[in-house]
Amino acid sequence: MHDELIIGIDLGGTNIKGALVDSGGHIISKQKAATLANTGPRAVAERISRIIGDLESQAAAAGKKVAGIGVGIPGQADQTRGTVFFAPNLHWRDVPLVEYLRSRTILPVYLENDANAAALGEQWLGAGRGSVNMVMITIGTGIGGGLILNGSLYSGTNGSAGEVGHMVIDPDGPLCSCGQRGCLETLTSATAMVRMAKEAIDQGKKTILAREENLEARDIVMAAQAEDKVALLIIDVAARYLGMGLGNVINLFNPDTIVIGGGVSKAGDILFEPLRREAVKRSLEAPARVVKIVPAELGNDAGCIGAAKLVLLTAD
Amino acid sequence: MHDELIIGIDLGGTNIKGALVDSGGHIISKQKAATLANTGPRAVAERISRIIGDLESQAAAAGKKVAGIGVGIPGQADQTRGTVFFAPNLHWRDVPLVEYLRSRTILPVYLENDANAAALGEQWLGAGRGSVNMVMITIGTGIGGGLILNGSLYSGTNGSAGEVGHMVIDPDGPLCSCGQRGCLETLTSATAMVRMAKEAIDQGKKTILAREENLEARDIVMAAQAEDKVALLIIDVAARYLGMGLGNVINLFNPDTIVIGGGVSKAGDILFEPLRREAVKRSLEAPARVVKIVPAELGNDAGCIGAAKLVLLTAD
Numbered sequence: 001m002h003d004e005l006i007i008g009i010d011l012g013g014t015n016i017k018g019a020l021v022d023s024g025g026h027i028i029s030k031q032k033a034a035t036l037a038n039t040g041p042r043a044v045a046e047r048i049s050r051i052i053g054d055l056e057s058q059a060a061a062a063g064k065k066v067a068g069i070g071v072g073i074p075g076q077a078d079q080t081r082g083t084v085f086f087a088p089n090l091h092w093r094d095v096p097l098v099e100y101l102r103s104r105t106i107l108p109v110y111l112e113n114d115a116n117a118a119a120l121g122e123q124w125l126g127a128g129r130g131s132v133n134m135v136m137i138t139i140g141t142g143i144g145g146g147l148i149l150n151g152s153l154y155s156g157t158n159g160s161a162g163e164v165g166h167m168v169i170d171p172d173g174p175l176c177s178c179g180q181r182g183c184l185e186t187l188t189s190a191t192a193m194v195r196m197a198k199e200a201i202d203q204g205k206k207t208i209l210a211r212e213e214n215l216e217a218r219d220i221v222m223a224a225q226a227e228d229k230v231a232l233l234i235i236d237v238a239a240r241y242l243g244m245g246l247g248n249v250i251n252l253f254n255p256d257t258i259v260i261g262g263g264v265s266k267a268g269d270i271l272f273e274p275l276r277r278e279a280v281k282r283s284l285e286a287p288a289r290v291v292k293i294v295p296a297e298l299g300n301d302a303g304c305i306g307a308a309k310l311v312l313l314t315a316d
Numbered sequence: 317m318h319d320e321l322i323i324g325i326d327l328g329g330t331n332i333k334g335a336l337v338d339s340g341g342h343i344i345s346k347q348k349a350a351t352l353a354n355t356g357p358r359a360v361a362e363r364i365s366r367i368i369g370d371l372e373s374q375a376a377a378a379g380k381k382v383a384g385i386g387v388g389i390p391g392q393a394d395q396t397r398g399t400v401f402f403a404p405n406l407h408w409r410d411v412p413l414v415e416y417l418r419s420r421t422i423l424p425v426y427l428e429n430d431a432n433a434a435a436l437g438e439q440w441l442g443a444g445r446g447s448v449n450m451v452m453i454t455i456g457t458g459i460g461g462g463l464i465l466n467g468s469l470y471s472g473t474n475g476s477a478g479e480v481g482h483m484v485i486d487p488d489g490p491l492c493s494c495g496q497r498g499c500l501e502t503l504t505s506a507t508a509m510v511r512m513a514k515e516a517i518d519q520g521k522k523t524i525l526a527r528e529e530n531l532e533a534r535d536i537v538m539a540a541q542a543e544d545k546v547a548l549l550i551i552d553v554a555a556r557y558l559g560m561g562l563g564n565v566i567n568l569f570n571p572d573t574i575v576i577g578g579g580v581s582k583a584g585d586i587l588f589e590p591l592r593r594e595a596v597k598r599s600l601e602a603p604a605r606v607v608k609i610v611p612a613e614l615g616n617d618a619g620c621i622g623a624a625k626l627v628l629l630t631a632d
Binding site: 076085086132133145149150152154155156157158159160161162163164166167168169170171178180244247248249251252253254255256282283284286287289290291 | 392401402448449461465466468470471472473474475476477478479480482483484485486487494496560563564565567568569570571572598599600602603605606607
């Protein structure tokens with residue numbers, strides 16, 4: 001395995017990312033294509049196959065073999081059947097993805113939830129290096145979670161463990177897509193932060209955010225770093241809700257490390273200082289003493305690197 | 317190991333229970349003594365030693381060896397140092413329990429949190445037989461939790477994982493001993509149910525509970541089974557709060573089984589029917605589909621049996 005290469009694929013709602021990596025996780029080459037989920041599962045699989053084909057050719061040109069392909073998917077994977085059980089963002093149910101890819105490659109293919117893949121990546125080479133009990137929380141449109149427990153990926157009974165975004169934080173909070181009220185992701189996701197910004201703008205609050213046409217969470221992060229008061233308040237509110245969620249996570253999992261990923265995690269101390277304070281306040285003394293709360297380090301590469309790690313883990 | 321016996325000790329705030337069990341977990345003999353925590357750790361250790369001595373003698377009389385001693389403690393254990401790090405009910409901090417026991421026995425001694433020991437017991441021989449991912453929740457004065465994940469006990473980074481009692485369910489709820497508001501154990505523990513009953517009695521509500529002098533949770537369970545309306549309402553409210561907590565547990569751990577222990581778990585369908593309904597309503601479709609929510613089966617023996625199992629696990 002040591003002189004073989006691996007292909008890691010990160011299938012997202014918007015883009016398909018692929019990386020050719022070596023057995024140490026170093027990226028040798030990257031590829032990207034639009035997902036275009038509305039074209040249907042077979043067409044999406046065809047675009048994934050093209051990326052795999054390109055990366056296989058590059059490995060061959062370098063005189064190297066490819067050991068296998070790991071694929072992170074935005075939903076639940078059934079590893080034994082090689083199917084995507086449910087991926088709401090893609091509108092997929094029971095899609096035989098491995099069979100579709102099989103028509104174009106003979107390499108072994110391993111599927112995993114994308115948040116789990118990102119957690120594997122961060123534990124392997126990112127902010128969770130050396131961690132034995134790690135919770136990764138990715139803040140994006142929604143909030144995803146991945147768990148490394150006793151040193152191994154923990155995905156639960158049918159691959160759906162780690163849904164930190166659907167912890168109920170405020171039973172009287174905003175309605176969530178899952179049908180409950182006040183889930184963590186209704187209070188502190190990128191979507192929630194943009195909603196808070198729009199409310200402030202509608203209320204006539206003075207903020208540089210009012211200039212943005214298509215407001216995104218990263219605009220709020222940048223405005224906060226430029227000391228815009230509305231943006232600072234939004235980051236602070238999000239940090240406090242997230243801290244309440246982390247309190248539960250700390251009391252339940254007693255992790256050594258919590259890794260926060262997603263664009264918002266680049267906010268630095270503006271986010272992490274109130275977040276750490278609130279998380280400690282919201283958790284018991286013993287588990288609070290041992291936990292580090294840190295930003296992710298691998299950014300958009302975490303998914304591909306973690307997907308590649310899957311191949312190493314399974315082949316070990 | 318197969319023809320050796322094991323001693324399991326369950327050290328509680330009120331009683332010390334000991335059992336001599338065979339390698340299949342069958343109880344051969346039981347012993348019990350008052351804990352009398354106010355006499356201090358050395359005196360408590362002496363009472364544990366006396367139980368161990370009695371059980372060792374019984375094993376010897378039967379011509380059998382004892383392989384080791386497992387001890388469940390009401391707090392956090394430091395297994396490598398053989399100390400009780402913190403046990404609030406006993407007012408113990410950094411007590412070298414194994415050293416104290418060592419003066420009276422040469423057998424190996426293994427410490428574990430009591431909720432974890434009970435979870436091991438129920439997974440071995442009780443309601444969690446065959447479970448790979450099990451969460452045990454014990455409802456008593458407080459609410460304890462034990463986790464079996466990927467088939468093994470998961471105790472976290474410093475032994476304090478599984479604190480389900482301190483999940484925040486209602487941020488505006490009653491003040492908890494941990495300093496937060498609306499923790500699960502303030503809403504649905506035996507203590508919380510007795511508090512609700514006393515409030516109803518003070519408000520002049522008609523209930524057979526008004527006759528009880530020292531009201532306990534089991535009186536409420538019995539009154540509910542006799543169709544007392546106040547008692548039925550209390551069980552229903554407790555079931556609904558517990559169901560909210562189970563929703564979070566299901567979304568985070570994706571367990572195949574949740575085992576509910578403690579006296580309240582004997583309430584039967586009066587508790588479990590609303591509990592299951594609420595838990596499913598409060599969790600995502602995929603993890604809700606695979607989880608069973610069942611009452612514990614080993615009752616007061618779970619702690620001793622699970623503590624004995626510790627010896628088998630460590631010696632394996």
